[in-house]
Amino acid sequence: MINPYFFCELCKERHELNDSVNCAYSKNQVDWTNFMSFEKCPACQSSHFYIQKDFNKILGCGIIILGIIFVPITYGLSLAIVALIDWLIYYQVPDSIVCYKCKGEFFGIESIPNKILIFDHHIAEIYEEPS
Numbered sequence: 001m002i003n004p005y006f007f008c009e010l011c012k013e014r015h016e017l018n019d020s021v022n023c024a025y026s027k028n029q030v031d032w033t034n035f036m037s038f039e040k041c042p043a044c045q046s047s048h049f050y051i052q053k054d055f056n057k058i059l060g061c062g063i064i065i066l067g068i069i070f071v072p073i074t075y076g077l078s079l080a081i082v083a084l085i086d087w088l089i090y091y092q093v094p095d096s097i098v099c100y101k102c103k104g105e106f107f108g109i110e111s112i113p114n115k116i117l118i119f120d121h122h123i124a125e126i127y128e129e130p131s
């Protein structure tokens, strides 16, 4: 079990979340203490977050390809096996929560609120810098 921390993209620094947080961009300790509710980002005040899996996609694809190669020998059973392996790896990997706006990332969060979903383009567009 790791202690929750926030990797702040604004400070380019790791902020421990079990202590008073020394963030150069947000001094409001109340926000930092209440980060668990994920109502707003303590660093940039944005209210949109997404879940990020630290899942190695190349590894995942490799396993699937192996499964496909063995289909003729195993009569398709290999596909079921690799799907299971894939699923097991996927759920072993801890999630982190990322803020759409400042890209700050929360690690070691034990219970992720249901309202936080995977990355969504439409939300990301709101925060994109106009080019």
Ligand SMILES: [Zn+2]
Pocket (backbone or CB within 6 Å): 008, 009, 010, 011, 012, 013, 015, 022, 023, 024, 025, 026, 043
């Ligand atoms: Zn900071």
Ligand SMILES: [Zn+2]
Pocket (backbone or CB within 6 Å): 041, 042, 043, 044, 045, 046, 099, 100, 101, 102, 103, 104
């Ligand atoms: Zn933020």
